[in-house]
Amino acid sequence: MSRHVQVTVDAYDPRALSTFWRDVLGYVHPGPPGVDLPEGADPLAAWDEFLAGIGVPEDRRNTRSAIEDPDGRGPRLFFQQVPEGKVATNRIHLDVRAAPGLQGEARMSALETECDRLVARGATRVRRHEPAPPMSTGHIVMADPEGNEFCLD
Numbered sequence: 001m002s003r004h005v006q007v008t009v010d011a012y013d014p015r016a017l018s019t020f021w022r023d024v025l026g027y028v029h030p031g032p033p034g035v036d037l038p039e040g041a042d043p044l045a046a047w048d049e050f051l052a053g054i055g056v057p058e059d060r061r062n063t064r065s066a067i068e069d070p071d072g073r074g075p076r077l078f079f080q081q082v083p084e085g086k087v088a089t090n091r092i093h094l095d096v097r098a099a100p101g102l103q104g105e106a107r108m109s110a111l112e113t114e115c116d117r118l119v120a121r122g123a124t125r126v127r128r129h130e131p132a133p134p135m136s137t138g139h140i141v142m143a144d145p146e147g148n149e150f151c152l153d
Helices: 012-027 043-053 104-120
Strands: 008-012 064-067 076-081 093-095 125-127 139-143 150-153
Touching: 008 012, 012 064, 012 076, 093 104, 104 139, 104 150
Parallel strands: 008 076, 093 150
Antiparallel strands: 064 076, 125 139, 139 150
């Protein structure tokens, strides 16, 4: 029997980091429990209203955030606030499949295009690894706005 997986990310600013990853992955912020959001409604505004309604102080409303795959295929990502910043290299990271089926220069060009898009959203380019057949098809190492490494693959 397979298991559903949630990936948990420690964050200084859960809402901002979840929004970054929402845009990277094409995910969505789910609405609060028991709240039916009308089409086009802002789920983050709904969360603010929900949390205020149950008495969560304003300074505690950004302690966690989550995003989900709207198609239900990918894992849920949960962001939890921690007081310290990132201090070491990740022991686990995400590979964002940005050039499926492409090889050579077409692959690297697609990765560069996605890299540019993510840098405009707050990511940092770390380094490019050129294709080295037969073991590597090439990839770009990036860091999210809080310094967590991930790969465009």
